[in-house]
Amino acid sequence: MSASKLQESGDVRIAHSLHTKEEEFVVKRREIVFQSLQKHEIHCSQNKVPHIALLSSGGGQRATVGLLECLVQLDKAGLLDCILYLSGVSGSTWCMASLYQEPDWSTKLETVKDNIIKRLSGPGVSWGDAFAKLKKYYNGKDFFSLTDIWAAIVVTTYMKEIDEHTLTDKWSQLGKDPFPIYTATDKQSKQEEGGDPWFEISPHEAGYSLSGAFVETSNFGSQFDNGSKKKHQAEIDMLYLQALCGSALAGEDSKEFIWGKIQDFLKHSRPTKEIMFEEMKEDPNSPPVEKWYQVLMDLVDMNLCVLNVKDPSALDQSIRTMLNDLAGGKSQLIFPTQKLNLADKEAAKLYMKQYTEDVCNYLSQFSLGPFDIFLSICRCMALWIWGRNYNFLHNMTDESVPSALLRSETRDFEDAGLLLNSPYFSVLRKERDIDLIISLDFSEGDPFMTVREAADRFKKLNISFPEVNIPSEDLEKPKDFYVFKGQNAPTVIHIPLFNVVNCGDEVEAWRNKYRTFQGPYSAEKITEVMEVAGKNISNNREKLKEQIAAVVGKKAHN
Template identity: 30%
Template structure:
């Protein structure tokens, strides 16, 4: 509230808007991009306005790194410096993998988690997600997202899976367990066997996996959930994979009544489908602002900023594609965005051009 008032936006404790920033997928580009966006928001006095920070795929790399510091939102310089740190010794990463190899469901996902943590985020973070439950309330509340893939013929409502410091589960079906029990065995809502909670290295591998890499997480929520898909052959575990393969921004966890979001700030660091959440929201009957057909025609060559104004229970969405006609004008043709956009030069050049222009000029005006 103090941050909003300092920006000239008068509000009381009862009228503070619920604002979420949702980082997209996009690998290392998304990890760096999210930190850059948050850094710029801090400089402009906007970071403290965020109630939630959500992420999928590449953005979860930087989220897990950020929250290793309980005071990160007041110390963004440290968060940025980690990205250029010395990294992790090979022996440390291999030691972690050797311990994971002793577990029942060791897979390539563990290898990917170790690689992500050691090579890209420069730390092997062994804390648990539930440890963040008591963190500084000035930090935005984190929501990590994945999708459930074993029931390929199941309903779309049962695909999205979210993990927060307090609970994890299927938001649209109202099925949750305590995050400290994530990985344990349940049946008919009853705890059968408590297993150690996964650490953040493993969670990074879970949220950001290659196309065919998946991890089995043993969770049974209720008999009703099994009947919802297949009453005769219930699977022994859920298969959680990269949510970016489904929707590359974590909209599903922030639509509807549960979090009552007023404003979503959605920086898009990928070069994929710009408006993929629209069809999803319509299919699950979630409130989502109307997007004009003329805007949808721009998905392959978008502008730098879109504001989709919400009505009634619809959140207003500020959509910020990194690869857009303003940033990329004169640099390369639109049809080569995806191929050339992954080069390190373009990542860094466009990232800071994007954050400096969009975050400092458009967001304050909207607020």
């Protein structure tokens, strides 16, 4: 089937153009931007309204609440209505998901902010509710991955809610807010020569920013063949979307943290476990419940033991004995033949991967009823599967799309921050015609890494981006406002969260106090981060207006 016919069918769209509904939105939003500019006495013709994108980096809950307060301060400065696009990575997408729950949030932002902070400071989701949500994911999809687990037992811990709305059903109620773009990374494409790892999800379509290959957002996750939908899957909900975009621990070094979360989940969801025990007792073919549960706990504990370089032999023996008992003394389980060598960390990880797979594969022959979900969790951990979904480009033959994207039936998606911790690629599609980028950087560590990496990557891709030169004395003592300009490139404003203006000589102390991978912030910590983040906007109101006026002048001249 030709590309043009595929586009007409509405299934898969291969084109370097905006979705027609996004184009329609831009026309309406430009009128709001125009009116806002007039109020600030920044004059331009209606066909020269600048396209301004607000980008927000990842950074866990630091980015979530930091972005929220920056938006509040932009609103107070009368500049929020100048923003055409709002795009985020990781923790920033958690803030976006909360905002866009409320129709036209930008018209009542102070109230919306108070409601979000009240929730984030309040009680968390119960273990029972988290498990019920995990079961919905497990039973309702063709692919179950660590992203489902991350959504149910980690994102809920931070966001204190289970958001089952979808991006498309909420957007149908909206109209007066910046256009939201959520970002993720195609994991395989990161590792493939000539791949396209940059993946965006908007209210209208999801797809590859560089290749120009998209599917309707409501169909992302459905099964496609040669551009046509074969099997429908329900649209992903906002909780899963937050996990997909905010899975920064999908890096290999985080297994200890996630095994620990699974261990906590098993230990603290006793009521859930007892319900499952009752369900399994009704099945005469199920093995003794307590023994099965103990095998599961021992397997989790053994993985943690090895990751902490501790001798797991007692747990290993317990698992072998228990499995032998479950099989009536005739266990056919074949364990890894090589010996566990704790001194060699990589070899030990591979041993436990195989060991965990072997135990899971062996147990899958039993009728384990509701415990099957925990078997799948352990298998996902062994295989390290994140964000697995059907590939909507499977079996297409379009030459404009990297061939590797066309071959596989599935693709795995993870946090875009694992590739570049700011969503520059989403807004720098040529057809979005961006004139000014305001980049809020909530990154941990080097506060200039994202903007420098973006400049390097765009140079290699021949995409216009200004030169980025940072004074050497600023590397350790960053200021709160940087402007980078180029002849045929958008202007980029870069704003590091912690800087010498809002933190004085305590920049490093602030960074250490607010690490990315901490537990949920207390009300006091939320307030502190918001105050610091807000100053970066309130202290620079006039500078922001000057740069907006400058791009208006540049656009008029061009």
